[in-house]
Amino acid sequence: MGRPQIVIDTNVILAGLWSQLGTSHQLLQRLDEGDFDFHLSVPLVMEYEDVCLRHRAELGLSQRDISVVMDQICAAGQRHEIFYLWRPWLKDAKDDMLLELAVAARCSKIVTFNLRDFTGIDSFGIEAIRPGDFLRQLGETQ
Numbered sequence: 001m002g003r004p005q006i007v008i009d010t011n012v013i014l015a016g017l018w019s020q021l022g023t024s025h026q027l028l029q030r031l032d033e034g035d036f037d038f039h040l041s042v043p044l045v046m047e048y049e050d051v052c053l054r055h056r057a058e059l060g061l062s063q064r065d066i067s068v069v070m071d072q073i074c075a076a077g078q079r080h081e082i083f084y085l086w087r088p089w090l091k092d093a094k095d096d097m098l099l100e101l102a103v104a105a106r107c108s109k110i111v112t113f114n115l116r117d118f119t120g121i122d123s124f125g126i127e128a129i130r131p132g133d134f135l136r137q138l139g140e141t142q
Contacts, residue, residue, distance in 0.1 A: 004036040004138065007044075007102045009112035010051050010094075012131050017052060017059050017069065023132035027111065031076035035138055039105035040077035043097055045070065080104050092117060102126050109134060 008027070016024035031038055052059065052066045061069075082100050090096050095117050102110050103124055110118060110128050118128035129137070 003034070004109060004134075005039065005105060005107040006036055006109045006111050006134070007039050007098050007105065007107050009098060009110060009114065010044075010047050011113045012111050013048050013073070014051055014055060014059075015113070015131075017061065023130075023135055026135060027131045028073075030135075031073070038077045039101055039107055040074065040079050041082055041097070041101045041104075042079075043082075044101060045074060047094060047097070048073065078105065090117060090120070099124070099126070 012024045012027065015022060016028040019025060030036075049066065049070050052061070052069065053063065056063065056066055080101060082097075082104050090099060095114075098110050098112075099118070099121055101107075102121075103126070107126060110121065110126060111131055111134050112118065112128055113130060115128045115130065118126075121128060
């Protein structure tokens, strides 16, 4: 079996920047290690940046810090253009954006804290999973 193919929800990116103690931060630290492939689209990166910039004061980061983080995320991820939209599939259009990327990139997982928001994605062969559960699965497969 190959490396897991994942999309990471914005709430995981924000949590990873919020605290260095949690599994979200551990996941971000492993983006470059080659244990999994991480997929991005331009709209998703724009959402990451927008949310992080809005919360930069609480995160204790400057606009420059956020820019550096976004550059690192973009360097680690595999970029995709989305040509087919599945909307509306989920309750939130921003969640549909993640689903569309996961389908286009042939991902098996969307890493998120909002599992209920992704009800029904199993029909695409995609699982919504929390960061800690994903890291545990990753540890079991290595």
